[in-house]
Amino acid sequence: MSQRSRVERINGLADVLRRVGQRDGTAFLAVLLYDASLKSISEQLQMTPANVNDSLWSTASRLRHPSNAGPLQKLLRDLDESRPTILIDDQLRALIREWRVEEMFEPRCVFCGHPLEVPPASQARTGRRRRYCTNACRQAAYRRRHL
Known part of the structure; x- marks a missing residue:
């Protein structure tokens, strides 16, 4: 599989997260990238822990929707199991910078x-x-x- 097709498929994740919304997408990325706790997410995003939990479930549900899950499942199947890391492409990196996720949740x-x-x-x-x-x-x- 070429590197180009892998990056194109990852572009779908940034698009889906933009559709989810900044607050929900930021909470999802905080857990995914920084293993942030519900407490730290609720403090940074000024939400209650219950609302953060609901937000994470809602975002995961949207990612599982057939319109979004197809490209992401293809990506996971094509990834080499010996290399469990996923590339963060330019579009997702731009989204992380735009939403300032790293500034909020970097340990x-x-x-x-x-x-x-x-x-x-x-x-x-x-x-x-x-x-x-x-x-x-x-x-x-x-x-x-x-x-």
Whole structure:
């Protein structure tokens, strides 16, 4: 399969998310890309957690609709199972920038505010999430708390 046809199929996701609406689409992307919690989504989008949950279910339902699901299912079938990552094409990247999803949900260091590295989806996520970007920040935060 050529790279061009894969990118064209991914373009459909940005189109579907635009039709869903900015608030619902942003909540969906926050969960999909940043594994954001309902609490953080509700704080950033000024919604109740129940409304966020309803929004996620509604967006997932729209993505399952036959008019939208066909191209997305073809994409998933064509993706190589040895490479579970999906390309984010220019149109989806532009949508993420336009809606400022990364600014709202990118994990940041509690001490200095620098962005944290997000582990790839293929890695198992066990234990607690990182709170600090480096051991130096972790130690400085400890010292500040215990002075």
